[in-house]
Structures are given as structure tokens and as C-alpha cells.
Amino acid sequence: MPKLTLERVAELAGVSRSTASRVINGQDGVRPEIRRRVLDVVELTGFVPHAAARSLAGQHSRILGLAIRQTTEQVFSDPYFAALVQGISGACNDHDQTLSLFLFQSAAEHEHLPARVLRTKLVDGLVVTATFSDDPLVWQLTESGIPFVIVGEVSNPHISSVDADNQNGAALVAEHLLSLGRTRIATVTGPMRSAAASTRRMAFERALAVAGQPMDPELVVEADFTEDGAYAATQQLLVRAPDAIFAFSDRMAVGVLRALQEAGRRIPEDVAVIGFDDLPPAADSRPPLTTVRQEVEQTGSVAVELLLERIRSPEIPARRIELPTRLVVRASSVASQQVGGQPS
């Protein structure tokens, strides 16, 4: 039995290679009856074009890469990445692209990315996450000429990026806490090299200042986006007696909650706690977390679409897309409505 190739499919359908190719690639200019015939043969034989041959002859591989700039442990313990990958993976399927995840944490693996992945033309483009300001990787990618989009922030406006509206998110938190009459508002931030963290911080400070209640620098502690880090940060904060703590992620907020509870603080009466993300830990914590909702999964799918746009139409200028954020109020900032009342 001969090998199953385009040629063979064409032969079986009684058409030429070219016509079979047109049908399989959904191009028009083929009479419906002939199209049908080819499609039937494809169905019957289960023909699938050879990826490498396609990639060599056409000019693209239909493989998109996802490069995450974090250690494996960090990636595989963060619900944020779960949601993001979910969104990216789904969008790839929708657009008939294969997603390939590249992990590179050690410096050595780092070196490999340009050589082994980019120069070999293995991927058509890259979604890159968790970069920090002035990340050399970004520069490297720009140099290499490969299309890519960043999930997060970039200073260079000629690079496409997707992100949540961090500014608005932080401002909403400030507004909410002020409206609750909190006066000793603390923050547990992410590392300042993270652009998301510094943007949230700046926006938060500004919102407080505008409202005439500027932030006390003593009430700001930098943590590392982990639960344990936030737990430790909160212990530091306790002596300063804050009446509200804004943690820059839900995971960190969970650590904040734990530290406060162990110290005997009532939430939200003594201290209001607010997170960021609205990912699984938020609604399940006790008490449920007031948090800034961002659409992480959508962020992923938008990133893929933006990347495909860049690949297919390099002439379109780069652009940045910010997805809306909104505040989700739960019991960690506002006492439940039944407090002091009877269940109806």
C-alpha cells in the first residue's frame, strides 16, 4: 500500500495535486462537485498533510510558541498561568495552530531559545509572558525579527502587547477602601521589577493622593507574589496597625488573610483585605475575597489573535490592548449583609 500523500489523495480523487491542495486548504476556485470528491477521499483515507513538508514549502509552520519567563515551579503553581494557558491553548485550537510551550529557566536554556527555536523557523511567532522592564529577551526577539506579542507591559510602543487595565483596577480598590472609611491603608505589592506590580502601585498611590489621603510609605511592603511571601510581609505590617490591606494578587491575599487571622484580627471589621485577579483562590477563601477581576483567559486568547495578526499582516502597526478590570466585592472588605440581622 502506497504512502498516503497529497499526490495519492489527488490520484484517488482523479484530480491534480494542485486541486487537492486547494481543497484541503479551503481555497476557492474549485467546482463544488470536485471539492466534494476530494473531501470524500480525505475523509475516507484520513489524510492529514505532513507538517514538515507544509512548513518547508509554505512559509509557515502553524506552530505558535509560548515562552514563559519563570521557573517551572512558579509556573506550575500559579493559577494565573493555568488560566492564561487555557486561553492561549483554546485560541490556538480555534485557529488551527499548534501550541508549543517552551520552558527555559536556566541561563543555558535561555541561550537555546534564539538558536534552537527561532532560527530553525520552528515557530511562526511567540507569546511571551512575565517579562520585566528592559528584559534583554525582548530585545533579542526584536532583533531576531520573529513576530511576537507580550502579555504584560512593555515600554517600547512598537511591540504588541495585551494586558489587564491595571491602572483602573488599582484605582477601583482605592476608591472602594476610601468609601469604606479606611484610613490606614497598607499594600503588599509584587516585586517592583514586575511591571504589573509597579503600575498597580503607582495607580493606587495616585488615586489615594487625589482623594487627599496620600499613602504612608511605612504601610507599603514588597513581596513576591507568593502566599508565603505575603504572609511574612503581613507580619511585618501588623505593628503598624493597618485597617486595610491591598494585596497585588489573590494568592498573596490568602497569605495576608492567614497572617491576620493568626494575629486575631477580625476581617473585615478590623482589617479589610483586597486581592487582585479573581482567580479560584479568591471566592474560596474564608472569608471570600474582595478582588479586582481581570479576564485572564481572555487575555490569552486575545494575545494569540494579536500574534496571528502580526504574523499575517506585518505591515499593521503594533498595538496594545488593555482588557477591562472591575471590582468584585465580597466579605473580606464588607461585612456580610446578614450581620446583625435575621435571615429572612
Added chain:
Amino acid sequence: MPKLTLERVAELAGVSRSTASRVINGQDGVRPEIRRRVLDVVELTGFVPHAAARSLAGQHSRILGLAIRQTTEQVFSDPYFAALVQGISGACNDHDQTLSLFLFQSAAEHEHLPARVLRTKLVDGLVVTATFSDDPLVWQLTESGIPFVIVGEVSNPHISSVDADNQNGAALVAEHLLSLGRTRIATVTGPMRSAAASTRRMAFERALAVAGQPMDPELVVEADFTEDGAYAATQQLLVRAPDAIFAFSDRMAVGVLRALQEAGRRIPEDVAVIGFDDLPPAADSRPPLTTVRQEVEQTGSVAVELLLERIRSPEIPARRIELPTRLVVRASSVASQQVGGQPS
């Protein structure tokens, strides 16, 4: 400037395409001086062979796939996968293979695997994890003829697999608890469709029975490898007053710990708790967890090596490799040595 191809490199080095190819692929039969000359050109120009062309002309893509049979959330929240992926990724780098991660959770994405990944000859082989007994995927893969290895258990001996020695691990736990004089030994298992869970359970039961202290079926609760699941399972268990609980993973053990502590039980005095894996949550929990250490990262690298063996030498019969497990005793089963004594 002409495109950088093998042809061009050969031209610059003053040799033929074939010779350049030999040098780049590390084959011998090339005079050292000529080899040097080619290598210099490669270095200078930064030439990297085109992946698709290689893949088409040779018969392999140098891409290995990792297929994880779980939802994205599960994968991205489990330290086990972090370690496993780490091992696999490292081994791929060592062997100059590109790792591609395929996520497919929905039924629709499932369908894609055979067609889009296997038939296209995109990957040379697959590492498959988290299969369950009689998983149709395994059958599909066997049918398709693509080389693959399973991380975990398989009934079919003609399939290569890598796993920890679960039997020994479970037996060690039984032995340890018995030696501590525990009599009401409970287990919080994983789902019984998981082969690892059922093997651990069987081995554990057998070990207890052999020691003349058969397991009380009332003291066995099935959970789902999550912390919350184990928390709930333990609450069920509390009324039966166990004096030891063996959880089938460290994450679950953490849930067990939490439930016991909330119920006011002292650990290990009232209840000894033992986990499985010895991954990050184990040593950091309070109290630190006695657990069965398995070398997850090594499991990953061995899987890759076994896969490469199958790809390169299909004639070698399939084999199963079991990596040793050992007991790591910490404070969750044995009170710290300083209890009742003075620090020296």
C-alpha cells in the same frame, strides 16, 4: 545578502553540502582541518539548520511531545507536574530535542491529538502522563504506531513505562506506622481509577495484613489528590478516631493536617500523618511531613531517555522502569527529639 542555508555555509567553507552536513551532524569521516573550517563558518554566520527541511529530508523532527491527560487547572496547580516537566524538559535539552507540550482537556481537543499531532508527523514520540486503567488514549496511540512511553502504570507489557516503586513506598509506610504502635490506621487515597492510587492501596493493605493487622475498610476514604478533597475526607474520618492517616500525596496530607488541627488533634501524638512524594509542600508544612520520597524529576528524564530508545531502536522490546522510593521521617509521625528534653 543570500539566505543562510547549508548550501551557503558549504560554499563559504569551500566544501560541498554533504561535507557541511556531516560536520553539522557530528558524523565522522571528515578530516579535522576541514571540519574546523566548516565549524568556523557556522560559528561566524550563526547558521542553524531549518527544522522543517531537516524533518522532511531526514525522517524525524527532533520534537518530543508531552501529553498530559488532565485539565489545565489540575496540571498548573500540582507540584508533581512541575517536577516532572522539569525533568522532561531538562532531558530534552540534554539530548537536543525540542519539547512540545500538548494540552487537551475537552473532548474536542482530544480528537485533535491523533490527527493534528500524530499523523502530521510533528513529533517523533510522546511522553504520556496521568493515564488511567484502560485509557482509550493508550489504545489509540498503540494503533497509530507512534513511539510513546507512559509515566505511571500500564497493564499492557508491550508498552514502555516509568514509574516510582509505589509498592515499596506503601509498604514502607505500613512498616513505619506499625513500628510506632499505631493501631487505627486510616488512608486517604486518590481516585481508584488512578493506577498509582490503587497500587499504593493494595500494597498498603497487603503489608498491614501480613503484619497481622488488616486494614479496617471503614478507615479508607477515597479523595481526589487535592488538598480540599483530603480535608473533606479527613472530616469524615474524624468520627472513627484514627491514630494515623496515610495520604496518597503530600498535597492531600496538607489537607489532612489542616482538618486534624482544626479538630484539635495533636500531631503526631494523637494522629500520625504521612504523605507521598516528598515535593515542596512536605518539608514546609507544619509539622513537617513524614513522606515517601519519589524522584519525580528523574522520572521525567528517564521517560525521555526511554522514549528516545524506542524511537531509535524500535526492535528493543518495551520495558518498565521503576525508580526507588524511600521513607523520609519528619515530625508529623515522630515527635521531635527535643520533646520533653532540654536543648543541649
Added chain:
DNA sequence: GCCGCTTCTGGGAGCGCTCCCGACATCATC
């Protein structure tokens, strides 16, 4: 100095597909 051997090198023939262009048929138009 010639033969036969080994060691090294070069060129041809694909791998399976896409893309381009020319051939052909069909139909409307004058």
C-alpha cells in the same frame, strides 16, 4: 610504477508540500 585498498568528498535524487503560471473551457459580447 601499478594495483587495490581505505578514507574522504561531491553530486544527484528525493522528502511532501505550496506557489506560480500557463492551458484550457466556458460564456458573454460585439
Added chain:
DNA sequence: GATGATGTCGGGAGCGCTCCCAGAAGCGGC
């Protein structure tokens, strides 16, 4: 009925590499 526009189809020419084999070069032995 000749002409051109329009719509379909087929074949050739690669994409950049690997593999195979033939041929060149170098060497010792007679």
C-alpha cells in the same frame, strides 16, 4: 463567429535538508 474576460485545473519548480553512491585522493605492497 472571432475576441476577450472569467473561472478552473494541471504541471513544473522549488523550499533546505539528508541519504546514498560514485568517484577522487592517499597509501602501502608487490
